[in-house]
Amino acid sequence: MLARLTHLDRLEAEAIHIFREVAATFTKPVMLYSVGKDSSVLLHLAMKAFYPAKPPFPFLHVDTTWKFREMIEFRDAMARELGFDLLVHVNPDGVRDNINPFDHGSNTHTHVMKTVGLRQALDKYGFDAAFGGARRDEEKSRAKERIFSFRNAQHAWDPKNQRPEMWKIFNTRVAAGESIRVFPLSNWTELDIWQYILQENIPIVPLYFAKLRPVVERDGMLILRDDDRMKLQPGEVVENKLVRFRTLGCYPLTGAIESDADSLEGIVSEMLTARTSERQGRLIDRDEAGSMEKKKREGYF
Amino acid sequence: MRHAMATKVETAESVREYLAGQEQKSLLRFLTCGSVDDGKSTLIGRLLSDTKQIFEDQLAALERDSRKHGTTGEDVDFALLVDGLEAEREQGITIDVAYRFFATPKRKFIVADTPGHEQYTRNMATGASTADLAIVLVDARQGVLRQTRRHSIIASLLGIRNIVVAINKIDLVGFDEGVFERITAEYAAFAESLGFKSIVPIPMSARFGDNVTRRSDKMGWYSGPTLIEHLETVVVEEEAVERPFRFPVQYVNRPNLDFRGFAGTIASGSISQGDEIVVAKSGKPSTVKRIVAHGGDLRTAVAGQAVTLVLDDEVEISRGNILVAPNARPHVADQFAANVVWFDEAALLPGRSYILRTETDQASATVTELQYRVNVNDFAREAAKALEMNEVGVCNISTQSPVAFDNFADNRTTGAFILIDRITNATVGAGMILNPLRRAGNIHWQSLDVTRKARAEHKNQRPSVLWFTGLSGSGKSTVANLLEKKLHAAGRHTYVLDGDNVRHGLNRDLGFTDEDRVENIRRVAEVAKLMADAGLIVIVSFISPFRAERRMARELMGQGEFVEVFVDTPFEECARRDTKGLYARALAGAIKNFTGVDSPYETPENPEIHLQTLGKTPEEMVETVEHWLNERDIAEHQNDDGGGI
Numbered sequence: 024m025l026a027r028l029t030h031l032d033r034l035e036a037e038a039i040h041i042f043r044e045v046a047a048t049f050t051k052p053v054m055l056y057s058v059g060k061d062s063s064v065l066l067h068l069a070m071k072a073f074y075p076a077k078p079p080f081p082f083l084h085v086d087t088t089w090k091f092r093e094m095i096e097f098r099d100a101m102a103r104e105l106g107f108d109l110l111v112h113v114n115p116d117g118v119r120d121n122i123n124p125f126d127h128g129s130n131t132h133t134h135v136m137k138t139v140g141l142r143q144a145l146d147k148y149g150f151d152a153a154f155g156g157a158r159r160d161e162e163k164s165r166a167k168e169r170i171f172s173f174r175n176a177q178h179a180w181d182p183k184n185q186r187p188e189m190w191k192i193f194n195t196r197v198a199a200g201e202s203i204r205v206f207p208l209s210n211w212t213e214l215d216i217w218q219y220i221l222q223e224n225i226p227i228v229p230l231y232f233a234k235l236r237p238v239v240e241r242d243g244m245l246i247l248r249d250d251d252r253m254k255l256q257p258g259e260v261v262e263n264k265l266v267r268f269r270t271l272g273c274y275p276l277t278g279a280i281e282s283d284a285d286s287l288e289g290i291v292s293e294m295l296t297a298r299t300s301e302r303q304g305r306l307i308d309r310d311e312a313g314s315m316e317k318k319k320r321e322g323y324f
Numbered sequence: 325m326r327h328a329m330a331t332k333v334e335t336a337e338s339v340r341e342y343l344a345g346q347e348q349k350s351l352l353r354f355l356t357c358g359s360v361d362d363g364k365s366t367l368i369g370r371l372l373s374d375t376k377q378i379f380e381d382q383l384a385a386l387e388r389d390s391r392k393h394g395t396t397g398e399d400v401d402f403a404l405l406v407d408g409l410e411a412e413r414e415q416g417i418t419i420d421v422a423y424r425f426f427a428t429p430k431r432k433f434i435v436a437d438t439p440g441h442e443q444y445t446r447n448m449a450t451g452a453s454t455a456d457l458a459i460v461l462v463d464a465r466q467g468v469l470r471q472t473r474r475h476s477i478i479a480s481l482l483g484i485r486n487i488v489v490a491i492n493k494i495d496l497v498g499f500d501e502g503v504f505e506r507i508t509a510e511y512a513a514f515a516e517s518l519g520f521k522s523i524v525p526i527p528m529s530a531r532f533g534d535n536v537t538r539r540s541d542k543m544g545w546y547s548g549p550t551l552i553e554h555l556e557t558v559v560v561e562e563e564a565v566e567r568p569f570r571f572p573v574q575y576v577n578r579p580n581l582d583f584r585g586f587a588g589t590i591a592s593g594s595i596s597q598g599d600e601i602v603v604a605k606s607g608k609p610s611t612v613k614r615i616v617a618h619g620g621d622l623r624t625a626v627a628g629q630a631v632t633l634v635l636d637d638e639v640e641i642s643r644g645n646i647l648v649a650p651n652a653r654p655h656v657a658d659q660f661a662a663n664v665v666w667f668d669e670a671a672l673l674p675g676r677s678y679i680l681r682t683e684t685d686q687a688s689a690t691v692t693e694l695q696y697r698v699n700v701n702d703f704a705r706e707a708a709k710a711l712e713m714n715e716v717g718v719c720n721i722s723t724q725s726p727v728a729f730d731n732f733a734d735n736r737t738t739g740a741f742i743l744i745d746r747i748t749n750a751t752v753g754a755g756m757i758l759n760p761l762r763r764a765g766n767i768h769w770q771s772l773d774v775t776r777k778a779r780a781e782h783k784n785q786r787p788s789v790l791w792f793t794g795l796s797g798s799g800k801s802t803v804a805n806l807l808e809k810k811l812h813a814a815g816r817h818t819y820v821l822d823g824d825n826v827r828h829g830l831n832r833d834l835g836f837t838d839e840d841r842v843e844n845i846r847r848v849a850e851v852a853k854l855m856a857d858a859g860l861i862v863i864v865s866f867i868s869p870f871r872a873e874r875r876m877a878r879e880l881m882g883q884g885e886f887v888e889v890f891v892d893t894p895f896e897e898c899a900r901r902d903t904k905g906l907y908a909r910a911l912a913g914a915i916k917n918f919t920g921v922d923s924p925y926e927t928p929e930n931p932e933i934h935l936q937t938l939g940k941t942p943e944e945m946v947e948t949v950e951h952w953l954n955e956r957d958i959a960e961h962q963n964d965d966g967g968g969i
Contacts, residue, residue, distance in 0.1 A: 030346070032352070032628070037630075040589045043574050043588075046575055047574055047575040047684075070618065072587075074632070075585075075616065077579070093477075159423045159424075160424075161423070163406070164521060166410060166424060167409055167420050182409050182419075183419055183420070185420055187447065187450045187452050187751045189740065189742050189751070190454065191589070191737070194681070194742065194744055194751045198749060209423070210434060218343050218346070218347075221343070288339040289336075291339050292339050293341065293344075
């Protein structure tokens with residue numbers, strides 16, 4: 024009697040298959056490494072897919088200069104430990120113009136530092152395929168996206184005209200300048216991610232675990248004051264609170280939740296009883312209706 | 325998931341136990357399909373809502389959206405949960421498939437919500453290709469419609485064996501049992517020949533939740549399961565592991581000289597260390613030495629696992645081959661018959677060359693014969709010259725190199741393929757192989773002792789196919805004729821294949837429709853190939869209006885053998901010259917399918933030689949061609965690999 028594959032076994036196999044398919048068919052792939060929990064799972068799967076070899080592609084971090092410091096430390100430590108090829112790109116125009124979330128708002132900041140930054144990096148290196156950690160359960164425009172998602176030479180997604188995607192037979196053909204965004208975690212849910220992290224003992228940024236941290240309440244969100252670029256407004260006070268993050272991005276745009284979950288089991292337990300979705304902590308999804316789709320059409324991951 | 329709120333899990337131990345329980349749940353992948361406005365998205369919204377998959381912030385957003393775009397008056401419009409694209413919410417329709425995830429205490433589900441509009445059939449097929457069950461929605465007021473039939477046929481072709489007929493909006497016909505019975509009978513009669521294993525009809529109201537997750541109190545006459553009860557318990561056999569071993573080689577992992585592993589996902593069967601296997605295409609046997617996985621070698625691996633195999637000896641294997649059980653081998657052939665579903669606005673044309681992809685293999689392919697098209701209303705087999713978008717038909721397909729495959733009925737993974745357009749790279753069709761065609765099997769290549777190289781050397785020339793393309797009257801034949809005279813005088817061995825002349829003989833049976841134009845070019849390209857093989861310099865002078873066929877001709881020839889010469893004369897000039905009087909008649913409507921008038925000419929994007937004819941004499945243009953040929957031959961002598969003459 025042969026062992027039946029578990030749900031996680033199947034998800035893992037599907038993701039590994041996707042990684043290998045890209046390595047076998049594209050000239051210059053890259054993995055977008057954003058340091059969050061989904062990226063950690065993606066990294067782990069990439070290491071598995073090509074074992075005993077290293078992943079045959081570099082890892083790209085598009086740094087907005089507003090990421091949590093702990094994320095950057097974690098990123099560099101992982102690159103050292105696993106020996107992967109890490110590329111870091113910062114949009115030089117954004118730095119020159121001092122684009123930041125406080126003066127320019129989340130929309131402009133995200134567009135310039137993340138979306139445009141990403142397009143610059145992809146053009147600079149000429150990547151023809153880029154892995155991302157997006158999941159279909161995250162958001163309703165992502166629920167519509169293919170695993171191999173075509174981008175034209177301007178990096179734009181045309182949601183009304185996606186290529187059919189039959190079985191596991193992926194159409195990997197692109198013309199010069201065009202590319203494919205590839206999402207190996209498409210069919211994973213947030214619970215699957217945590218469950219897999221627990222099962223495989225995957226290292227994640229400590230910010231996911233509850234700890235006393237200096238936070239400021241602003242616009243109904245708890246913002247971790249990660250450095251003194253964040254100026255306090257009249258009436259605001261920094262308080263030490265027991266908080267953690269369900270999702271990680273730019274620190275001024277990512278709300279913490281009050282929590283005492285300081286272990287993976289605690290996080291899962293908290294998640295099982297959660298009444299709001301993980302993206303609620305992200306300002307970018309609330310800015311306007313259809314905002315994720317709009318960003319994706321412009322080239323956001 | 326959220327229903328677990330009741331069983332609040334607190335300690336680490338209980339979390340782990342809970343997760344272990346989650347892992348033991350089986351997964352059911354299904355899709356919702358059927359005609360427009362039968363309530364597919366509403367049904368999924370209802371399922372998600374009733375199984376507590378919707379978070380508070382999502383519900384708040386839904387209520388906001390319902391007020392803005394909703395079609396249900398004061399009520400929450402659940403369709404807006406799945407219609408995630410702006411265009412969909414604005415138009416109130418589903419354009420593309422959405423994947424949603426939910427779970428009950430008994431099972432996990434991935435549901436694909438697919439569009440009902442005929443023009444988005446390709447997106448329905450996308451959702452169906454990975455599903456084990458289809459919920460076919462039928463509006464109780466409308467009964468079985470054309471799209472209900474089309475989707476059922478596609479589901480059947482794609483190998484789905486379990487159907488739920490959701491007879492929806494039953495509240496709008498007063499929960500009438502008679503309506504339910506009538507639609508059930510109608511569907512059963514229609515689906516009789518589709519080979520479904522189970523067809524379960526359920527009367528429901530997705531909007532109000534009757535018989536979705538909650539048994540309706542308004543239909544005492546119905547004693548069957550609710551939808552969720554059926555989805556939780558339906559048996560979808562996982563027999564892949566019981567079938568013969570198939571391992572399509574996806575990626576050769578060779579980090580250093582000491583390691584050579586074949587990576588892939590086991591399509592069916594199982595494999596253990598020490599098992600014997602055979603390489604499908606070559607028939608060479610070998611033995612599995614290791615099953616490599618991160619974290620330690622495995623002793624055994626089964627269908628669905630992505631592994632890396634190391635073999636005992638150095639057999640030649642590359643991506644696209646299949647490692648198989650020695651006692652149950654797949655077909656290896658370059659011709660087979662298949663069901664094809666066509667997705668593209670440009671019709672499938674027999675004779676045109678496409679790229680065929682299986683899970684890991686790729687080959688140039690042409691449809692040699694369109695056996696018939698299936699009428700989705702009555703299953704009638706209809707003769708057809710082309711397969712239009714959203715049509716289904718049976719084709720004979722010929723690939724340029726042999727492919728290893730199983731019949732789709734035996735293996736959904738190794739029996740499927742997609743077709744890709746060579747120019748646009750669009751996925752234009754999907755195919756399910758019915759059986760290999762034996763013609764190729766019985767006609768082997770006769771190996772000949774005098775080689776093409778020997779024949780070319782004998783003539784002291786480099787065989788080439790100079791392919792002149794351009795509008796009628798652009799000057800192709802004039803230049804071709806003059807070029808041949810000069811090459812002939814210089815002692816070259818040449819031949820001119822002229823479009824008009826060939827149509828008097830070899831191609832006298834062909835007309836000027838798109839299908840016939842494709843076949844016209846295919847034949848002349850094959851003839852040119854034989855002549856080049858014989859060592860000749862072949863000058864082909866054909867309008868050859870389509871890029872796809874010129875590309876096909878190019879790929880038929882050896883490396884560097886094909887030289888595309890674009891004889892570029894503007895349409896107005898050709899029409900003005902009108903040496904044969906054809907333009908006048910075509911413009912008057914007396915000739916149909918005339919290139920440049922009512923049939924397109926696709927300009928070459930990257931011809932080797934571009935002859936702009938305005939203001940130039942034929943002699944000057946011939947010089948341009950000769951100059952190009954000389955340059956090429958000099959360049960080849962400089963980095964001489966011994967092959968160039």
